[in-house]
Amino acid sequence: MTAALTTTDYKQLTSTISANVRTLKDSVPDVLAGFNAMGKAALAPGAIDAKTKELIALAIGVAARCDGCLGFHTQALVRLGATREEVHEMLGVAVYMGGGPSLMYAASTVAAFDEALAARKA
Template identity: 65%
Template sequence: MSTSSYKALTAEIATNMKKLGGGIPDVMQAFGAMNKAANSSGALDHKTKELIALGIGIAARCDGCIGFHTKALVKLGVTRAEFEEMLGVAVYMGGGPSVMYAANAIAAFEEFSADAE
């Protein structure tokens, strides 16, 4: 999926993730706990972890990941130079979260189900 507005895309995915959470609450609660644990500061700070996550999202071609992690990085004060350096590493590599596409899949299920009624 390609988007011209990451603000609109992340708002749409957030809504769909709430719906997804209603159907599989244990999975989404566990995903949220994993997110919190993975992003808490330790040997690496939160900004560094978000840069890694965004690099993986870019390499996996995940528009939702790009939106959510870029928004987080801006809030964390990433500089343009830091951001661009991460982009160089992302171009070099590749990886893949699927929760964003699961959230969109629930929306597609609802759309096609409405046509079947």
Template identity: 55%
Template sequence: MHKDWKAMAGELSGAIKEVRLGSPDVMKAFSAMAQAATAGGAVDAKTKELIAIAIAVAIRCDGCVAFHAQAAAKLGATREEIMEVMGMALYMG
């Protein structure tokens, strides 16, 4: 089965914008939590995005997979790294 992951990530971003307009206080808090969780620290931001991909695969959230794979790629994750993480998530999930 082939999915358009880029389109899926774009759709999710659009949906998040709609929720931001409807519930601005909730989304402000969600965005603050996301920024704090994804910031580099003892674990770098790329690795955190790879972890997010694994969780997304395990919970079967296609939009989350697309969103976090795109974010990981922007942070320098290779296709091989992303696929290896997805394989591990499938194994563990």
């Protein structure tokens, strides 16, 4: 397992975000229903399989420096059977496209993926 550059607990982070989103869903249900429908449609397998779509989503999360994206998409990739090698190769492309800031988030993504993988094995 790789050491994290931060002390972020991605499982706790995604749990907290999910709780806050549930609160938001009560306030603006139509907005959240629309967002959820868009996500379901965007990530549905088609010409590109679901795992590849999640790799793309995670690459964008790295480039956008979104901690929640790292947590949610690494967990999804573990569920879809992604390997460390696949995630690391995608991170190479994300760093190439995003430069130094993406490298910093790529390092955090390694920690998030390893955490999700370890949780699944536990």
